[in-house]
Amino acid sequence: xxxxxxxxxxxxxxxxxxxxxxxxxxxxxxxxxxxxxxxxxxxxxxxxxxxxxxxxxxxxxxxxxxxxxxxxxxxxxxxxxxxxxxxxxxxxxxxxxxxxxxxxxxxxxxxxxxxxxxxxxxxxxxxxxxxxxxxxxxxxxxxxxxxxxxxxxxxxxxxxxxxxxxxxxxxxxxxxxxxxxxxxxxxxxxxxxxxxxxxxxxxxxxxxxxxxxxxxxxxxxxxxxxxxxxxxxxxxxxxxxxxxxxxxxxxxxxxxxxxxxxxxxxxxxxxxxxxxxxxxxxxxxxxxxxxxxxxxxxxxxxxxxxxxxxxxxxxxxxxxxxxxxxxxxxxxxxxxxxxxxxxxxxxxxxxxxxxxxxxxxxxxxxxxxxxxxxxxxxxxxxxxxxxxxxxxxxxxxxxxxxxxxxxxxxxxxxxxxxxxxxxxxxxxxxxxxxxxxxxxxxxxxxxxxxxxxxxxxxxxxxxxxxxxxxxxxxxxxxxxxxxxxxxxxxxxxx
Numbered sequence: 001x002x003x004x005x006x007x008x009x010x011x012x013x014x015x016x017x018x019x020x021x022x023x024x025x026x027x028x029x030x031x032x033x034x035x036x037x038x039x040x041x042x043x044x045x046x047x048x049x050x051x052x053x054x055x056x057x058x059x060x061x062x063x064x065x066x067x068x069x070x071x072x073x074x075x076x077x078x079x080x081x082x083x084x085x086x087x088x089x090x091x092x093x094x095x096x097x098x099x100x101x102x103x104x105x106x107x108x109x110x111x112x113x114x115x116x117x118x119x120x121x122x123x124x125x126x127x128x129x130x131x132x133x134x135x136x137x138x139x140x141x142x143x144x145x146x147x148x149x150x151x152x153x154x155x156x157x158x159x160x161x162x163x164x165x166x167x168x169x170x171x172x173x174x175x176x177x178x179x180x181x182x183x184x185x186x187x188x189x190x191x192x193x194x195x196x197x198x199x200x201x202x203x204x205x206x207x208x209x210x211x212x213x214x215x216x217x218x219x220x221x222x223x224x225x226x227x228x229x230x231x232x233x234x235x236x237x238x239x240x241x242x243x244x245x246x247x248x249x250x251x252x253x254x255x256x257x258x259x260x261x262x263x264x265x266x267x268x269x270x271x272x273x274x275x276x277x278x279x280x281x282x283x284x285x286x287x288x289x290x291x292x293x294x295x296x297x298x299x300x301x302x303x304x305x306x307x308x309x310x311x312x313x314x315x316x317x318x319x320x321x322x323x324x325x326x327x328x329x330x331x332x333x334x335x336x337x338x339x340x341x342x343x344x345x346x347x348x349x350x351x352x353x354x355x356x357x358x359x360x361x362x363x364x365x366x367x368x369x370x371x372x373x374x375x376x377x378x379x380x381x382x383x384x385x386x387x388x389x390x391x392x393x394x395x396x397x398x399x400x401x402x403x404x405x406x407x408x409x410x411x412x413x414x415x416x417x418x419x420x421x422x423x424x425x426x427x428x429x430x431x432x433x434x435x436x437x438x439x440x441x442x443x444x445x446x447x448x449x450x451x452x453x454x455x456x457x458x459x460x461x462x463x464x465x466x467x468x469x470x471x472x473x474x475x476x477x478x479x480x481x482x483x484x485x486x487x488x489x490x491x492x493x494x
Contacts, residue, residue, distance in 0.1 A: 009085035009448050012238075013440030014067070015250055016059060016091030016167055023066040025074060026440035028085065028448045030459030034073050035436070038066040050115035053108035056097045056170055063089075063171055064235055071237025086243040087175065087228070088443035090253040090435050091168035093186035096147045098162050099170075103179050106158050109167070110147045117146035124149065124191070127206050134195060135188075137289030145191035148209065163214050164190070168247055176226030176244040183221040183248040184295035190215055194295050195283055220298060221248040222445040245446035252294065253438025255302055256445075259427060259460040261453040263300065264400025266387060266424075267433075270414075271406045272312035274379075276350075276386055277304040280394035290350050291393070296452075303390070307350040309382040311408050313342040313359065313375055318368075326372040327411050333373035334417060335475045338365060339486045340378030348492070351389035357492055376414060380421035381476075381483045387422060403460075405429040412466070419466040421476045430461035 009028040014021065025034040040062050042054060075081075094112025099105055110116075118141035125138035132138045139146055144166065152159040165179055166186040173179025184194055191211070193200045197218070203211045219225065226244045233240040247253065255277050258267035262279060269275040280301050283293060296302040314323045343359040361374055390396075402424050408414050409428050419426040431437075441455050449455040487493045 009444075010079075010083050011085050011440045011443035011447065012067070012070070012087040013253070013436045013438065013443060014063060014087065014089045014171070014247075015253060015435040015439050016063075016089070016171060017250070017435070018092075021059070021062045021066050022434070022436040023063075023070045024436040024440055025070055026437060026444075026459070028444055028458065030461060032437070033079075034070050034077075036066045036069045036073070038062040038069075052111035052114040054095070054111055056105050056109040056167070059167065059171060060174055067236045067238060075237060081239040084239060084242050086224075086245045086443040086447040087238075088245040088247040088439045088446065089168045089172040089175070090247040090250050090439040090442070091166070091171065093166045093168070093189040093249045094142055094144060095167035096144045097165050097167060097170040098151060098158065099165065099179065100161055101163065103173065106162055107151075107155070110151075112142050114147065115141050117141045117143075117150040120149040120153070121146040124207070128191070128200070128202055131191070131193065131200055131202065134193070135289075135293075136285050137292075139191075143191075144189040145203070148190070148214075149207065152209065163216075165216055166190075168249070169216055172225070172244060172247065175228055175232055177229040177232075178226065180216050181219050181223075181225050181246055182216040183246050183252075184218055185221070185248045185252045187215075187218045188294060192218060194293070197298075219246055220295075221246050221252065222442055224446055243443075243447055245443045247439050247442050250435040250438075251304070252302070253435040253442065254433050255304070255438070256441050256452065256455075257433035257435070257438035257460065258405075259403040259429060259433075259456050259462065261456040262398075262400060264391070264396050264398035266390075266400065266402045268383065268402055268404045269406055270311065270404050270409050272310050274307045274310040274383065274386070275304070276306065276390070277302060278390065278400070279303075280390075280396055282394060284394040286393055287353060290353060291390070303394075305350045305386075305390075307382065307386055308345045308348050309341070309343040309359075309379065311379065311406070313344045313379075314408070316344040317342075317375070318372060322368070323372070326369050327376075327413055329369055330373035330376065331413055333370060334377060335472065335479050336370065336374040336377050337479075338363065338370060338374035339479070339483050340371075340374040341382065341483075341487065341490075341492075342375040342378045343382075351386050352492055354492060357490075360490070362486055376417060377421065377479070378483070380418045381480055383418060384422045384480060385484070385487075387424075399424060402426045403429060405432055412464075415464070415466045416469070419468045420472040421480065423468050423473050423477075425468070426466045428463045428466070430463035433460075
């Protein structure tokens with residue numbers, strides 16, 4: 001069958017958001033055919049401060065409604081059940097579900113923001129010090145493993161017969177009839193050793209948690225782990241036997257939907273603060289746990305970090321009206337000979353950590369368009385600095401591409417400046433990379449496309465790509481060296 005007449009396959013992505021569930025039907029070429037959302041019907045929260053619980057069955061009810069509506073609309077629009085290729089679920093790994101061996105909830109799910117396990121986190125960090133050094137950060141009260149220890153100590157009778165799963169694993173398991181698998185991004189919340197791919201012995205021998213009996217099996221996301229049961233399929237208007245593909249966290253799904261596909265690529269969310277994530281092929285450490293790593297595949301990692309220096313300076317030092325006006329004027333002022341570090345907050349997170357770092361423009365000027373141009377340039381210089389530090393930390397020599405989304409990405413001037421400064425091709429995404437779409441891509445990776453690269457090439461939409469201008473690249477190279485020197489003089493870089 002030729003590519004022109006090849007029959008389309010469709011996948012379903014389900015994301016469990018904080019307030020509602022979203023289900024999305026997507027073609028294997030990336031077209032969104034149907035989307036439905038259902039809010040959770042939770043009662044008003046009357047719990048004391050620091051305590052957050054939910055009835056996990058309400059998540060399931062919302063999923064059933066969303067999928068039932070999607071399945072009904074699918075058939076009403078004349079589509080065939082034979083066109084479905086698979087379904088996957090993503091959500092928050094920090095929400096802990098406590099079940100008996102027959103998958104019935106033993107108590108309300110403990111939400112990620114619940115703060116009752118702070119003491120247990122400190123004890124885990126002390127006993128598992130070697131593990132914490134390996135992952136680069138101590139355990140926190142919002143980690144699932146801390147909550148598990150809290151349940152063991154506060155409710156020993158419940159713990160005796162309990163198994164523990166993450167929110168997306170619970171929903172995925174109900175779809176296929178057995179709640180028994182999770183992926184590495186979620187398992188990390190439970191103390192899983194991502195580097196040796198195992199539950200560490202100290203959780204059993206020193207903490208006496210019997211994790212291997214109580215926690216799900218860890219498999220790569222995109223793995224076929226079961227099929228939709230006949231009982232569930234009737235209520236969802238979806239075919240029995242539909243392949244169920246292991247998903248992961250919402251953060252992972254959003255990253256997968258960004259278009260990033262190979263080592264050296266970055267996804268940068270260009271907003272008040274700058275969120276940066278990407279792919280590397282070896283684990284690396286960064287001080288203070290500022291860069292978080294998770295398994296992407298058995299061979300590669302995905303990392304994420306954030307920096308205070310984004311576009312917040314627009315509303316603090318200017319305003320949106322002026323910004324729109326100046327954006328039309330400053331092309332002739334770029335590259336700017338004024339060096340700006342446009343951080344309007346006190347302190348920086350990445351690529352250096354400082355509680356006192358403050359923004360500046362050097363030399364000082366009262367010319368507002370010049371100030372704006374230098375800050376626009378300074379944002380791109382800060383972005384390049386972040387990429388350089390990451391590449392050095394993970395020993396990456398491949399100059400990848402940048403995929404990006406955000407309000408100010410709509411400006412071609414900004415996008416071209418970023419391409420010229422970073423010396424990378426910068427792709428503006430045509431749509432936000434929402435987790436439900438990423439969940440659908442995971443389902444496609446597990447059924448139709450088989451690899452992240454093929455799924456990204458086929459399903460992610462690029463609005464426009466911006467290529468570095470060779471002449472301006474040379475000019476910005478000198479400006480970047482001056483930017484680094486000025487930052488060193490300010491004491492921010494060593």
